[in-house]
Amino acid sequence: MEDSALRSCGRRVAVASIFPENSGGGGGIVAHELTRHLAERCEVLLLCPGERTALATNSRGVKVLTVASAGPDQVYYPSLDRSTCNRTIAWLDEFRPEIVHSHDPIMLGAIAQYYALGHSIPFVITLHGLPNRILEFGACELPGFRARRLVQPVVHSYISRFLADCDGIVAINDSVIRALREYPLRARVFPISNGRDLARFRTGRFADMDGRARNLCFIGFLSERKNQMYLLEMLAHLPPDYRLRLVGKTLVPGYERRLRRFASEHGLNNVEFLGQLDQSAIPACLADTHAFVSASRLEVQSLTVIEALASGTPVIGLANETVDELVDDAVGRRLPRETPPAEFARCVERVCSLPQARYDRLCRQATDRVAQMDWTRVVDATAAAYETLVAEFSPLTRPGHAPALGVHGLNPLTYIYGHLNMSASALFYSCHRYWHRLGRLTNAHRSPQAR
Template identity: 30%
Template sequence: MRVLHVNKFLYRRGGAESYMLDLAERQRARGDEVAFYAMTHPENDPAAYAARFPAHLEMNPLPPGVTGKISGAGRMLWSTSARRGLAQVIADFRPDVAHAHNIYHQLSPSVLAALRAAGVPVVMTLHDYKLACPSYSFLDQGRICTACVGGGFRQAVRRRCKGGSLAASAAVAVESWAHRRLGAYNPVGVFVCPSRFLTMKLIDAGVYPDRLTVLDHFVAPGPAPVDPVPGRLVVAGRLSHEKGVDLAIRALPVLPPGTRLDIAGDGPERAALTALAEATAPGQVTFHGRLPKAGVLELMNSAAALLLPSRWYENQPMTILEAFACGTPVIGANLGGIPELITDGVTGRLVQPDSPTALAEAAAPFLLSAQARDIYGKAARDVATTRFAPDTHLAALDAIYASAGNRLSEERREPRAD
């Protein structure tokens, strides 16, 4: 099978890219031919079709100046360069199926039009809430908000939920409205939702309810177990407000003496978090920056627990699956898709969101008792090797690819209005 993965970034920037790259590696290992299409970026992995990628463009915030903002907004709506480049890749690679991921903004759904014109079945894994929320995350000024689900995309403008900017909020609202109105995502045969929570939010928003299917991500077997480093807790992810990394730092003063927090990741809040750590828990926090996957797994494998104190509706965070594969319990906020992964009192703990005290109370037993860490960790590893086994995921995904192909064949036999 020839599989074309389409995503705006081609490096391990976040969970979406990690999933895509790990999936492609598995597909290649079993004999599939795999190619990628993305935006040009200085951190991209080498790619056969890199010369066909559209130019690099930062969109958060929009480019400066009137001309830059108009150009950026136009590309968000419909990128002719992305469609043109992808058409050339399709002609050369001749994919049997295209697997889309995060294509918003820099690529735009113009790439889906190129795939439909070439008769290529499309499956799209949804890694966030973009199709129901113009700003991706169901957040308004850092607080959970689902106003657009029932109130329409104009709510994004009224609330200025995109960074507090009227212009940016209007741009993403118009983008979402236009794409919904014009059926820009109609070429997608199946939308893959990694969590039931995401599925229900999309159904509530009226987003292709007949094309949604739930499929867990997968995780490779973790490294061999090691004795945990005494007092180590780990956070892994983007350093931004919605991830709640500050809550983990604020929990340190009420945790047992000697507790250390290792933070893997980078992002816009790194400077502020560094200052908070120096003021709140001097000498107890290590910022590792963005690490290769092996480095993150090494930290997880030797930790008493992984902390995931998110303030937003996580979908199906790969960090939980990776921690489980390492036999490391996870303490996560009781929000979004996280409760679908953590069985409270078995593989980790679910805690009240936005509460450093609740986080500390849940983490303390794993720091004080190696036995508790081992019992929870064994249960977590068992879940990773059964529910999230790679072969199970690949078999289910093959069936989804076939379903998308069947849907396209039916549509081509009996054309219908979008």
């Protein structure tokens, strides 16, 4: 397709995310940033959680359809009662999308698919996680999601049916493509990576190798999957001149307490818990980092690894999906999963002891490694995928029915899980709103002395 055609997509695209802006980790960030960049070429409507159910136009000219949602940190239950669903569908009807693009297979992502199926519109999903390991990501790491073995068959059945009803699937790397081989698909699979605004991270300078201090960094939720405990064990084998900065808020409070207790018991005064930083602060944080270190057990395509490489920061990591894809000796070090912390520490010292000239070469190669992940190229590929889907779309190739709202398919397992995502979501929303109001009433009726 002509480049000019790609840059003037002209389609009406509805994008769905289960996260509000600046929330939800990589999947939420990418969904909102993609929407912003698509809006420069297409007419876009974004469906996402919000304080109330409403349709508005934001400062960038993007129509944003929010569904009233509430819940604990990083989990947003939309109020998916019949009235809300009808209002949402009416606003989508008014927008008349030609493509529906979801970034999640549940809740608002499922509503988006129901809409596309019922209105004979091409539907595409970007898979930010591995579909066969979905219970190991994000909110599923919270304590309330521990009974994974009990729900695994239900989830597998639901995901199988959801993918079977897709017209297109965006696979962000080969690990997703391999996972999709377990599913009988009719959808066209588009290999399109996550996108980043790479220019923000190219400061033009690399960390100074002359001084004795060495800065290490990891950015991401504090969680067992991210495995920051391993990084602390590794830090215990390094000289005190090495400082580890852990950026990100805790997903499970108990895990952060364990990390802090370990650091205290082992005299690790050279570790800093910086909490969540605004996206605008990440480039400066990486600019004086000598090495980005990662021990994540499962990481499909980490935005922070991409950002570290884009900034010219070498990455040293245990093998996982992201490290296998992007990291080797040309840009850092990739180590086997079973590498002991002491050996990881020795590898860190070798990289951080390089002469400035050799270190700078490593940094330049890191920047080059992710050059194809700039948003401009990613949006080009996404727009081309939309055109392919529209050109090839035929409702006759779809299954013989569109599932009723609230029930995904006829399999009893998908029936159960569909109701958990739809009907129960409204119940969870109401409960959280009730407790929020109760807390406000309690505070309002406290005596001045109690305040």
